[in-house]
Amino acid sequence: MIDVLIIFDLVxxxxxxxxxxxxxxxxDAFAMIVCFVVFGLLSALAWVRLAAPxxxxxEAAIGTGVTGALLLKTLAHLRGxxxxxxxxxxxxxxxxASLCALATLAGIGALLATxxxxxxxxxxxxxxxxxxGVEHPVTAVLLNYRAFDTLMEVVVxxxxxxxxxxxxxGVTRAPAPVMGEVxxxxxxxxxxxxxxxxxxxxxxxxxxxxxxxQGGAVLAAIGLILLITRAxxxxxxxxxxxxxxxxxxxxxFAAVALFVAQxxxxxxxxxxxxxxxxxxxxxxxxxxSIAATLAALFHGREPVAVTVREARA
Amino acid sequence: MIIFELVAALAIMxxxxxxIAGTVGLVRFPDTFCRLHALTKADGLGLALICLGAALLAGxxxxxxxxxxxxxxxxxxxxxxxxxxxxHARADGQAHREDTSQRETxx
Numbered sequence: 001m002i003d004v005l006i007i008f009d010l011v012x013x014x015x016x017x018x019x020x021x022x023x024x025x026x027x028d029a030f031a032m033i034v035c036f037v038v039f040g041l042l043s044a045l046a047w048v049r050l051a052a053p054x055x056x057x058x059e060a061a062i063g064t065g066v067t068g069a070l071l072l073k074t075l076a077h078l079r080g081x082x083x084x085x086x087x088x089x090x091x092x093x094x095x096x097a098s099l100c101a102l103a104t105l106a107g108i109g110a111l112l113a114t115x116x117x118x119x120x121x122x123x124x125x126x127x128x129x130x131x132x133g134v135e136h137p138v139t140a141v142l143l144n145y146r147a148f149d150t151l152m153e154v155v156v157x158x159x160x161x162x163x164x165x166x167x168x169x170g171v172t173r174a175p176a177p178v179m180g181e182v183x184x185x186x187x188x189x190x191x192x193x194x195x196x197x198x199x200x201x202x203x204x205x206x207x208x209x210x211x212x213x214q215g216g217a218v219l220a221a222i223g224l225i226l227l228i229t230r231a232x233x234x235x236x237x238x239x240x241x242x243x244x245x246x247x248x249x250x251x252x253f254a255a256v257a258l259f260v261a262q263x264x265x266x267x268x269x270x271x272x273x274x275x276x277x278x279x280x281x282x283x284x285x286x287x288x289s290i291a292a293t294l295a296a297l298f299h300g301r302e303p304v305a306v307t308v309r310e311a312r313a
Numbered sequence: 314m315i316i317f318e319l320v321a322a323l324a325i326m327x328x329x330x331x332x333i334a335g336t337v338g339l340v341r342f343p344d345t346f347c348r349l350h351a352l353t354k355a356d357g358l359g360l361a362l363i364c365l366g367a368a369l370l371a372g373x374x375x376x377x378x379x380x381x382x383x384x385x386x387x388x389x390x391x392x393x394x395x396x397x398x399x400x401h402a403r404a405d406g407q408a409h410r411e412d413t414s415q416r417e418t419x420x
Contacts, residue, residue, distance in 0.1 A: 180397070
């Protein structure tokens with residue numbers, strides 16, 4: 001008998017491909033963003049079906065929630081100038097298409113080269129879980145076995161905010177948008193709840209799905225709510241604290257990695273007795289950096305007063 | 314417990330039914346306000362029923378508490394979102410149903 005869920009999986013897979021094609025075919029920027037968000041939600045569902053709730057959480061929180069907000073904010077920023085140009089086969093499009101084709105081919109090659117049904121790394125991960133300092137295998141992989149990759153992911157966010165602050169500057173002078181009493185009441189109720197959910201996701205990462213990126217994304221959402229209502233307005237004086245918040249995750253992560261590398265241990269080789277504390281400290285600080293960076297990316301500019309001449313240039 | 318599982322399955326199926334009804338409303342109704350009406354009513358009840366079904370199948374008090382929290386938070390944000398969309402549509406001067414039908418006959 002065929003598993004009923006196979007049918008569900010097939011429909012889900014077809015829906016994901018269809019919505020991905022929709023994102024590419026649509027010429028209206030807003031519709032494209034909506035489709036992209038739906039694509040992210042369906043992907044999160046697919047990750048759940050693949051028994052990877054950690055990836056599903058990250059996809060839903062960062063890939064869909066925060067990225068969707070960033071895209072909509074960018075669209076509002078571009079108001080007046082349109083993204084909705086007719087599709088033309090010019091140089092950049094062709095270059096992009098060939099690069100995408102190359103990446104797809106590489107993916108297919110990697111898939112074909114992988115032995116089918118062979119043992120993955122699951123056994124190795126399970127064997128060494130006790131030495132990793134945490135009880136959740138995914139967190140053990142992310143923060144211990146391949147911590148270098150995770151450090152680079154934090155660096156990517158740091159590079160992104162450096163780029164955004166280099167490109168766009170200015171202090172918002174426009175009046176705050178009126179969102180109404182319902183939204184204000186919602187924000188009052190949801191802000192404390194979001195703080196608890198974010199910290200819970202970080203804390204639970206040691207034993208169950210969750211962790212720094214998921215918790216950081218939820219905490220970043222608090223920043224988004226505050227920024228939208230202008231309950232908090234970034235000012236030039238706040239830049240010092242913001243820079244510390246952006247850098248501290250990368251800095252502490254790298255410092256711990258280098259600091260443990262003495263007395264015959266390699267970089268990132270946490271001493272077993274301190275592994276859990278070190279991982280929790282790294283995750284907590286990285287969460288702060290992720291949350292601050294994502295919220296700052298949403299704000300999208302360095303809060304510094306720009307003189308009129310600079311603004312015109 | 315077979316009776317729990319049966320009630321849970323019924324609740325989840327009824328919830329899915331409400332979601333489908335809401336989606337049909339979203340596709341078929343003529344203007345933003347009608348569509349919001351269909352969505353918020355149907356999805357609010359649909360989510361409540363699905364959470365109820367899942368809570369009946371849940372193994373521990375902690376899981377039930379989390380399901381209740383999920384239901385509360387999603388219901389709260391869905392209602393707020395719908396209100397914001399309607400508010401924006403009204404400020405934008407979007408037409409109600411009568412005007413929309415006239416516009417469509419003109420086309």
